[in-house]
Amino acid sequence: MTEPTPSITVAVDPTNPGQFFACCGLLELADRLWPGAEGWFGDGGREFYVLCDGTLNKVLDALVDCNMTNTMTLAQHARFKEISVMTLKVRKTTSGVEDEYKELDKLLREASIVLRKPFNITLDWFADDRSGGSRFKTWAGRQSVLDIATSMKDAMKSIAWRNEHCLTFSVAKCGLPFNFDSNLGGQGGAIDIGFSFDPLASSALTRIDSSARPALELLAFIGLQRFRPTEIKGENRFHYAAWNRPMPIQVAMPAACGALPIADASRYEFRLLYRTKYLKSFLPAVPFTGVFNE
Numbered sequence: 545m546t547e548p549t550p551s552i553t554v555a556v557d558p559t560n561p562g563q564f565f566a567c568c569g570l571l572e573l574a575d576r577l578w579p580g581a582e583g584w585f586g587d588g589g590r591e592f593y594v595l596c597d598g599t600l601n602k603v604l605d606a607l608v609d610c611n612m613t614n615t616m617t618l619a620q621h622a623r624f625k626e627i628s629v630m631t632l633k634v635r636k637t638t639s640g641v642e643d644e645y646k647e648l649d650k651l652l653r654e655a656s657i658v659l660r661k662p663f664n665i666t667l668d669w670f671a672d673d674r675s676g677g678s679r680f681k682t683w684a685g686r687q688s689v690l691d692i693a694t695s696m697k698d699a700m701k702s703i704a705w706r707n708e709h710c711l712t713f714s715v716a717k718c719g720l721p722f723n724f725d726s727n728l729g730g731q732g733g734a735i736d737i738g739f740s741f742d743p744l745a746s747s748a749l750t751r752i753d754s755s756a757r758p759a760l761e762l763l764a765f766i767g768l769q770r771f772r773p774t775e776i777k778g779e780n781r782f783h784y785a786a787w788n789r790p791m792p793i794q795v796a797m798p799a800a801c802g803a804l805p806i807a808d809a810s811r812y813e814f815r816l817l818y819r820t821k822y823l824k825s826f827l828p829a830v831p832f833t834g835v836f837n838e
Contacts, residue, residue: 547790548595549595550586550593550594550595551594551596551597551599552574552593552594552598552600553591553592553600554567554570554591554592554594554708554710556590556711557590558786558812559726559829559830560725560726560828560829561724561726561773561812561814562725562726562757562760562761562826563711563760564784564786564812564829565724565767565771565784566724566759566764566767568764568767568768568770568771568796568800569762569765569766569768570603570763570767571594571793572665572766572767572769572771573606573607573663573763574596574598575792575793576663576664577598577603577662578596578597580792581594581793582594582595582596582791582792582796583595583796584790584796585787585788585809586788588810589786589788593790595790600707601706607659607697607700607763608697608700610659610662611659611660612658612659612660612693613657613658613660614655614656614658614690615655615656615666616652616655620651623648627641627645627648628645653686655689656668656671657689657690657693659766665769667769669768675772676775677768679816680768680824681822681824682722682816682823682824682826683720683722683822684823687720691719692720692722693762695718695720695758696718696719696721696722696758696761697758698718699715699719700762705759710759711757712760713758714755714757715755715757715758716755717755718755719756720756721756721757722764722765724761724765725760725761725764726825726826726829727757727828728825770793770797771801774801780815780816781813782813782815782816783802783812783832784800784801784802784811784813784814784829785799785800785801785802785809785810785812786809786810787799787800787804787806787809788806788809789806810831811831812829812830812831812832813829813831814827814828814829814830
């Protein structure tokens with residue numbers, strides 16, 4: 545059977561779980577722009593293809609230009625801004641205001657992310673305890689998911705990277721990433737260094753900036769909404785499969801987690817690095833060895 549000519553080609557390292565789920569996120573966005581888009585991994589898993597009515601630039605341009613917010617109302621955002629400019633003394637001496645501030649602050653950090661037109665998608669997998677999506681939440685409770693996502697999106701505004709190597713495009717001083725990029729897994733974090741980066745981020749004098757691959761991080765964050773690896777219970781091992789034939793997103797989803805076996809599809813497993821109880825990183829993947837250790 546002749547393989548169709550893809551509309552989009554992206555270079556990918558299939559042993560980097562962040563890049564794998566970024567490809568899934570790319571397919572998600574392409575399907576929302578051009579319903580019926582199909583994706584698959586080719587060239588031994590080293591390239592990801594999308595067959596659709598558009599181009600890679602159009603997908604990435606739309607992502608950078610879209611309005612990204614969270615599920616808070618405009619009134620809630622306005623009220624939080626109003627309270628934030630109050631002094632601590634005023635907040636604490638005005639009945640109910642400090643509790644209101646804490647509630648809105650928590651909501652601002654933890655509320656579901658919304659990508660508005662042209663995608664119209666709500667990203668809430670990180671709060672999903674029922675089906676296990678929350679296990680892939682890599683950031684700590686005091687970190688704001690909206691701030692992280694916004695930082696990655698802002699770092700993507702350069703047009704030079706919008707090509708097939710977009711997943712390896714790196715930016716310095718773009719804020720803390722999600723840590724889906726397994727190349728970051730071995731870098732020092734809070735537990736290695738001895739203190740948390742978060743309290744230092746509010747000042748330019750103390751802020752510790754690192755480099756990140758913003759397209760990888762944001763696209764993987766999007767991809768995890770629909771695509772999840774299969775967990776091997778009790779072993780901190782997660783399995784995914786680089787499906788190798790064109791599939792619409794509804795079929796690609798079970799193929800990616802191995803629920804739909806595909807002949808000759810490359811399969812991988814990775815682990816989560818637990819820096820603390822809450823802070824995690826994706827580690828590099830290796831070929832899948834099976835369900836049980838020998």
